[in-house]
Amino acid sequence: MKAIQVKENIYWVGAIDWSVRNFHGYTTNRGATYNAYLILDEKVTLIDTVKEPFKEELLERISDIIDPEKIDYVVSNHVEMDHSGSIPRIMEVCKNAEIVTSYPSGLKGLTAHYGNSYRYKPVKAGESLSIGKRTLSFVPTPMLHWPDNMVTYCPEEKLLFSNDAFGQHYASSERFDDESPQSVVMEEAKKYYANIIMLYGKQVQGAMQVVNTLDIDMIAPSHGIIWRSHVKDILSAYQTWSNNNPETGAVVVFDSMWHSTEMIAKTIAEAFTEKGISVKFFDLKEIHMSDIVPYILTSKYIAVGSPTLNNGMLPTVAAFLCYLKGLSPKNRKAFAFGSYGWGGQSIGQVEAELKACGFDLCLDAIKIPYIPSKEQLNEIHDKIIRLDSETEN
Numbered sequence: 001m002k003a004i005q006v007k008e009n010i011y012w013v014g015a016i017d018w019s020v021r022n023f024h025g026y027t028t029n030r031g032a033t034y035n036a037y038l039i040l041d042e043k044v045t046l047i048d049t050v051k052e053p054f055k056e057e058l059l060e061r062i063s064d065i066i067d068p069e070k071i072d073y074v075v076s077n078h079v080e081m082d083h084s085g086s087i088p089r090i091m092e093v094c095k096n097a098e099i100v101t102s103y104p105s106g107l108k109g110l111t112a113h114y115g116n117s118y119r120y121k122p123v124k125a126g127e128s129l130s131i132g133k134r135t136l137s138f139v140p141t142p143m144l145h146w147p148d149n150m151v152t153y154c155p156e157e158k159l160l161f162s163n164d165a166f167g168q169h170y171a172s173s174e175r176f177d178d179e180s181p182q183s184v185v186m187e188e189a190k191k192y193y194a195n196i197i198m199l200y201g202k203q204v205q206g207a208m209q210v211v212n213t214l215d216i217d218m219i220a221p222s223h224g225i226i227w228r229s230h231v232k233d234i235l236s237a238y239q240t241w242s243n244n245n246p247e248t249g250a251v252v253v254f255d256s257m258w259h260s261t262e263m264i265a266k267t268i269a270e271a272f273t274e275k276g277i278s279v280k281f282f283d284l285k286e287i288h289m290s291d292i293v294p295y296i297l298t299s300k301y302i303a304v305g306s307p308t309l310n311n312g313m314l315p316t317v318a319a320f321l322c323y324l325k326g327l328s329p330k331n332r333k334a335f336a337f338g339s340y341g342w343g344g345q346s347i348g349q350v351e352a353e354l355k356a357c358g359f360d361l362c363l364d365a366i367k368i369p370y371i372p373s374k375e376q377l378n379e380i381h382d383k384i385i386r387l388d389s390e391t392e393n
């Protein structure tokens with residue numbers, strides 16, 4: 001296993017997880033990487049580690065360049081175990097290394113995971129560490145996406161080790177953006193943002209203010225490819241996504257037992273399309289919620305439908321709404337729909353959840369007993385057509 005040069009005397013020494021398809025509930029359809037970086041300077045520095053099962057891969061790639069025992073500093077930008085999981089193994093080999101972590105949250109998190117027998121070097125906001133020809137500056141990015149998160153900036157190299165920010169779950173033999181299909185990398189970056197970072201839009205905006213003052217020609221995240229040709233593109237995408245205020249687009253999400261709710265969903269989607277609003281259509285039986293939220297990130301309208309099952313909504317819809325509420329997208333217009341037999345409680349429950357998400361309920365819930373007639377579908381169609389012009393006026 002080889003190390004890959006990122007800049008002179010700086011190497012990618014991470015791991016490629018080709019097979020992972022579920023990352024704490026997020027579907028990783030293209031696998032993942034855990035990126036770690038080795039800097040050869042007067043003080044040999046490792047930036048982050050990898051998920052524990054890949055610890056030997058990390059050591060092998062480091063050994064391709066240098067005896068791992070020579071590592072002086074292990075910078076832990078983030079406590080989560082996909083980055084810190086190999087710290088115990090690394091510390092077994094690198095007996096003299098110090099772990100650089102944010103204070104107080106990084107120190108608290110690492111000691112809670114791995115005990116306090118290691119030598120820790122807690123750093124505060126704005127602190128720097130000279131490692132020889134290079135300096136490492138530590139910029140806290142709390143709640144992006146844990147309290148301990150920080151990024152490490154090397155001004156001499158114009159290089160930002162951004163940890164989870166700007167990352168993507170994407171296993172590939174290529175390491176750089178200009179070697180990879182740009183549409184795929186951006187799609188995965190968007191999926192990552194929507195699922196992991198969307199909730200923290202305000203913190204992203206705060207962090208972007210700092211990042212925008214740095215002279216950066218390369219961003220080396222802890223997942224996926226390294227940005228060197230599209231740095232501006234990913235920074236601008238984060239700016240847009242964190243604004244959390246999409247101008248158009250609609251997402252129709254539903255589940256259905258006997259297709260009635262599906263018929264309503266199709267009618268809604270058709271009507272949005274007729275009005276020139278781009279629609280994405282998701283049947284929760286077929287599509288995982290983590291594949292839906294990237295479209296929520298960039299859509300203004302959200303229509304959610306469920307038939308009634310045992311006085312409630314379908315569990316798939318409940319799970320989706322629970323996930324959506326957690327991610328907390330703002331500035332969206334939403335409505336509920338569904339078919340029912342007798343009580344019809346699901347539709348009101350969906351509506352209540354959409355309200356709890358903080359969405360503007362832009363249409364009364366659509367509630368149809370059993371199979372919708374042609375006339376009822378036409379009525380729904382007309383409502384959506386009117387909704388568009390009403391909300392635009």
Ligand SMILES: Cc1cc2nc3c(=O)[nH]c(=O)nc-3n(C[C@H](O)[C@H](O)[C@H](O)COP(=O)(O)O)c2cc1C
Pocket residue numbers: 255256257258259260261262306307308309310311312339340341342343344345369370371
């Ligand atoms: C197992 C089962 C339980 C149901 N429970 C309820 C219920 O508690 N209240 C109700 O109004 N309808 C209930 N229904 C009726 C459905 O909501 C109704 O058939 C509806 O049209 C199904 O919509 P769909 O075709 O989108 O699945 C139930 C149906 C099934 C199959």
